[in-house]
Amino acid sequence: xxxxxxxxxxxxxxxxxxxxxxxxxxxxxxxxxxxxxxxxxxxxxxxxxxxxxxxxxxxxxxxxxxxxxxxxxxxxxxxxxxxxxxxxxxxxxxxxxxxxxxxxxxx
Numbered sequence: 001x002x003x004x005x006x007x008x009x010x011x012x013x014x015x016x017x018x019x020x021x022x023x024x025x026x027x028x029x030x031x032x033x034x035x036x037x038x039x040x041x042x043x044x045x046x047x048x049x050x051x052x053x054x055x056x057x058x059x060x061x062x063x064x065x066x067x068x069x070x071x072x073x074x075x076x077x078x079x080x081x082x083x084x085x086x087x088x089x090x091x092x093x094x095x096x097x098x099x100x101x102x103x104x105x106x107x
Contacts, residue, residue: 002026005064005094017051022065022093029096032077036100039071041091064092071097 006022013021032038045068069091073081078101081087091097 001029003029003094003096005092007062007064007093025062030098032075032098034077036098037076037078037081037087038074038096039087039089039091039099040074040096041069041071041094042086043070044091044093045069064094064097066090067092069097071099 004024004026007025009020009023030038047068050066067090069089071087071089071091073083073085073087074096076082076085078099080101081099087099089097089099
């Protein structure tokens with residue numbers, strides 16, 4: 001099984017998003033380390049502010065597009081979450097992503 005995610009193309013994003021504004025890619029499903037949990041995205045929040053992230057390229061090249069998500073914990077190495085739990089996090093436009101505790105709050 002592979003992790004599918006949407007990212008931006010090499011060229012700058014200008015104007016309103018078009019069909020070629022996003023690129024569907026695949027990669028390995030991340031493996032949680034100590035104090036991390038693997039989550040599967042259930043709901044992606046698509047909000048107008050995300051256009052800023054796309055135009056300004058705030059994330060690293062090739063990374064999933066930014067978005068807040070509702071996700072389900074698949075595998076956990078955190079005492080705070082168990083498989084099956086639902087979390088509100090920032091998986092972006094990705095099928096799977098990791099969460100971890102930073103400053104006492106899950107990221």
